[in-house]
Amino acid sequence: MIDDLYSAKLLKLAANLPRVGRLSAPDASVEKVAKLCGSRVVVDVVVADGRVADFAQDVKACALGQAAASVLGAHVIGASLDELEVTRNQFRAMLKAGGPAPDGRFSDLAMLAPVKDYPARHASTLLAFEAVTEAVRTAIGLAPDTTGGRTSPAGAA
Template identity: 65%
Template sequence: MIDELYSARILKLAANLPHSGRLPAPEGTGERVAKLCGSKAVVDVVLDDAGRIAAFAQDVKACALGQAAAGVLGESVIGATADELDAARDAMLAMLKTGGEGPEGRFEGLRALKQVADYPARHASTMVAIEATLDAVREALARKTPDTRTSLAGAA
């Protein structure tokens, strides 16, 4: 059964980590650690004027499953919005925890990790990259959105 979990496809995805490294001037950075196994993802993003990911880098130190999820994410993340990432994360959690089909559209490749559902101890490592990406995007969006309290206070 463990051979199915670490299939040739999973190992190939794990070996291919697009956008590896860090960005020199990120607008947002997210970091997540899976407490059970120590898998870690640090993600940097730059957003375009519409709030889509224009630049992305990831530094992932994880097991093959976490690396595979990060590989799929890295292949598809440029141009993604926070809403698309939220939907992919929610679908991924449903796939792992309640038998859902998994993400659709841009992040459908994450369905390759469906067999991880049978290994609850591996769920967190599979989620670190997408969670860190969401954190980075939220931080970048917060920096782009002016704080209306500050604007109003400055006008008084």
């Protein structure tokens, strides 16, 4: 039942987004929109020594997208591109294939595991992590990830 998705902890996260707003001088900014529902996330990043040094987000999304953005905002400072891409890929696999939840600093994403049963909610739930990985790639001068973080059947990135 969809009501099971909206736990008190999830709703509290969604209502208390950290790092809301925009940075005055970001190294990169990325906007992502979920076409099905219109959820929108804009992230700004500053990267120093290969890690996120500053971050801000403007989130107009459902409670699920806001909760994911809240986890991101609370733990993104100090994260490397590798860590963010691994987390995004684990998060996507958790939602789309019932894989294990991301571990480490983003382990609170585990509360969103029930979203796997609602494919129409996947895109909005993933928006913040899609945006931040692209923004960090841009900030450090890498091309966008044209695979979208998806792996081949052989498991190669």
